[in-house]
């Protein structure tokens with residue numbers, strides 16, 4: 274039996290099966306809460322982007338936005354799939370180095386890169402720095418001059434587009450902390466500092482309009498806006514872009530309300546738009562770079578929890594509490610994000626009641642799912658929440674000093690622990706005594 278809306282199955286025991294492995298066996302082996310990834314799905318997601326560019330015969334780079342989910346094992350899979358990598362901090366870059374990721378395929382982002390971050394990137398000869406503000410141009414130039422090195426640089430711009438998504442995950446609007454503003458001339462001012470700089474190879478523009486977006490129209494408008502600026506720069510400075518990085522943001526299915534577009538469609542429409550603009554401008558086709566994060570990891574991940582306390586408030590609501598919550602999945606508390614879930618040990622039973630799923634943190638807002646249809650729930654049932662592969666572990670935190678879950682990868686019917694469950698020793702490792 275296939276599970277509605279999600280790429281997983283129910284086995285002959287009536288248990289949720291992930292990549293051919295019984296989820297209840299995983300619970301018995303590794304405990305809960307547990308993040309589980311079907312690696313086959315991760316690979317398929319990468320290939321949907323890469324293969325479409327190949328089919329279209331368009332020069333391209335697909336960089337996984339590692340903020341979505343960064344561990345050594347995940348970045349090794351990205352390396353195997355021929356993906357490039359977008360990192361936004363020393364920690365993400367360090368993880369990439371631990372995974373032995375080819376540094377020339379790493380791009381550094383961030384709206385407040387420190388001198389140390391930039392130095393680390395330059396020391397490791399990463400492929401590209403995406404500059405975000407004027408101070409950063411100064412820092413990059415200073416470091417490159419000091420070391421007499423060259424570096425490929427893109428400029429992040431805000432195209433002034435409000436994407437249809439939660440306000441906290443919009444990034445392309447003018448009133449944004451990210452990037453240079455196109456309309457008030459700041460982008461052009463930055464361009465003048467970058468273009469023909471002795472140590473900077475200025476390659477082109479980057480924009481990212483937001484995250485969890487389902488329509489292609491905003492991406493196409495953003496592309497058009499970038500080309501309006503590029504036309505000015507061609508006419509005035511004879512600048513021809515070699516790279517156009519159109520960011521990430523492709524929406525995935527969390528619930529049946531979400532209707533994601535196949536990734537190939539985004540790629541095809543973006544390529545068509547760039548071709549149209551390139552012809553109008555009479556310039557060679559630049560390399561197109563994309564940066565999907567959620568689209569690569571999101572639907573491949575499931576979180577398994579054990580149900581504990583059950584609280585019934587007659588006439589009001591029934592709560593079930595699980596052994597995790599906002600510490601392993603901050604998204605519902607932060608963005609009111611919606612998820613779907615089933616009972617992994619009763620996966621073939623039809624829902625006949627509604628419960629709300631509470632986390633275990635000392636916080637009323639620690640609710641994972643409101644009004645979830647489920648079969649009768651009992652303590653010790655296993656709840657499986659779908660589509661937690663992106664921005665789950667990566668935004669996990671230690672509120673209430675709760676330890677972070679383990680992560681298991683499944684591929685070819687085999688399970689492999691790729692991140693150990695944290696211990697309380699891990700949590701208190703940096704505590705120093707005051708006695």
Ligand SMILES: Cc1ncc(COP(=O)(O)O)c(C=O)c1O
Nearest residue numbers: 338481484521522564565566567
């Ligand atoms: C610059 C940049 N690139 C890529 C991404 C990845 O976004 P998503 O995970 O929605 O694809 C983000 C996050 O929104 C971002 O800020």
Ligand SMILES: N[C@@H](CCCC[NH3+])C(=O)O
Nearest residue numbers: 340442484485604663664
């Ligand atoms: N963390 C956000 C997305 C932010 C993407 C990075 N700019 C989410 O969970 O949806």
